[in-house]
Amino acid sequence: MTNYTLESMRRTPAGYAWSRFGEPEYTTWFDENIAWKKTCYIGDWSFLWQHRITGPDALRLISEHTVNTVKGFRIGQSKHAIHTNSDGKIIHEGVLTKFGEDDYLVHGRGGFWLRFNAERGGYNATVAQENWFILQVSGPLSIKLLHKLDPRDGLLETGYMHVSPIRIAGHDIWALRQGMSGELGFELQGPIELKDDVYAALWDAGQEFGIRRMGGRGAPINHLEAGYPTIATEYIPAIFDNPDYLEYFMSSMPKFALPAYIAGSFGGDSIEDYYRTPVELGWARMISGDHEFPGREALLAEKENPRRVLRSLEWNSDDVADILSSFVLDENHYTYMELPRDQRGFMWADRVERDGRVLGVSTSRGFSYWFRKTLSLATIDVDAAEPGSQLEVVWGNPGDPEKRVPVTVHPSPYKAPHAKDSLLDAVQ
Structure with a gap:
């Protein structure tokens, strides 16, 4: 295993982190920056990791390794779940959703921490990695775009940090009301094999609303404007001790x-x-x-x-x-x-x-x-x-x-x- 030291971490990395978003720019980074204020954009966050947590001790596992309360955790509700070490420093954080009794899905690196602790024993719970897509559709016109694709009322009744079912391109997926730009928006989620169909439908229908693709150069600016701290950008994960x-x-x-x-x-x-x-x-x-x-x-x-x-x-x-x-x-x-x-x-x-x-x-x-x-x-x-x-x-x-x-x-x-x-x- 690589020996990570402070000196080794001051070296220039070989790859470009924001290339995970696809192209650096699709139009220009300033055009894309304006889109999330005036029209809408689609951003691909499918590089994140998903873990499904199931079993009678799933909630106890989550509770004992997360700062958030789990009391009153409702089916369809999501939380910004934060995991810390014994000194209170952040190990990982991400979005945790309750899809059913004893059935949870976490997006982000936190799934690895929960899986690590589950595998050490003491929990009647399984943490298994899955592969989902995440497409952010945000901006003032984003809800009109999504309502055009699925005109049912359920989407409009979605509370903040809750998921609702949505049907796009004939596929039943999930829409989480949350956005990293601080604007009106949803994260669309579902099995990775549905991604291309959903993306194409969003892109085609979004032309009417001035949709833009969000490239890697512009994407981190919405975090900055909206005050969303990011792992490995605002903090180093507390995993080295x-x-x-x-x-x-x-x-x-x-x-x-x-x-x-x-x-x-x-x-x-x-x-x-x-x-x-x-x-x-x-x-x-x-x-x-x-x-x-x-x-x-x-x-x-x-x-x-x-x-x-x-x-x-x-x-x-x-x-x-x-x-x-x-x-x-x-x-x-x-x-x-x-x-x-x-x-x-x-x-x-x-x-x-x-x-x-x-x-x-x-x-x-x-x-x-x-x-x-x-x-x-x-x-x-x-x-x-x-x-x-x-x-x-x-x-x-x-x-x-x-x-x-x-x-x-x-x-x-x-x-x-x-x-x-x-x-x-x-x-x-």
Whole structure:
């Protein structure tokens, strides 16, 4: 097994992480950025992993390894399930749906953690990997597109973070009311063999509504605008202090799913400096004290008295322009800044400072064409997190010239999310 160290994770990865979305661009990344605000888009997230959890102890397995409560967990309901280590640092997180009594499906890396614990014994539960597609259809006109394809009323009655059946191209699949752009939208889910038929039907019907395909260059910007922290981008999964699980995890994953790579001006002393807790990433509301799980006491204490919180940072445009112009004007230029953001799968972590004091870490730096702003997410000290506060981000890889960029603190999400209310008005 590869020996992952902090130094090895600062090397450039061989592949481009966002190539999992298909083409880098289908029209242009700024055209695709506008589509999720004005019309609708289709994004292919079928590279995620699914595990079905069944058996009499399925719910106990989930509960004992997840910070979320499972009390009142209804059939058809989904949760943003978060798994932590004994220190309360995030191992994995993803979407968990209850499809029936003792029948659950988890999307994302968390299925590997649950399977690992199930196989260690003590649970009358089976965790088996499945292969589903996930197609995000989001944007203000997305509900009109889906209602055109299936005009039954059930879809319009779907609550936020709930699934409803939908029929597309003659196939019965699932529609989860949730979207990573913060806009109105659904994730369509079903067995992978149905994907091509469903995609073609969505694309053909979507022409009327100005649909766009979401490419790899634009996709991470909707996470940034909508304040959705992402594994290996906002945090390193806390798997390196558990050698048994690390070996199990890496042996189960395809080659492009390496844990993370690190870049930027923040110089952590150990991999643990890049771990994060749910509180730091804005997920404190998910933490429930009504059951036992790893890191429970630490997280409940942090929830009551947080040290750092998630914010959006708006970078000064003149200073960003100075960084960009240095590539063609200065021999000793600043660290390269790609637009709309780096594609190589780094956790690009930069220091956030005020008067030379480190207050936190900036991640996911990217350019929003919609807002014409350079933005980043940041976990910063509570006493520096008041919206409107003026701070600095230090841009530059170790050994490169450093550029101090003034930034303004904003709430996260930067872009106000779509109201999670009735869908009926959206089809009028």
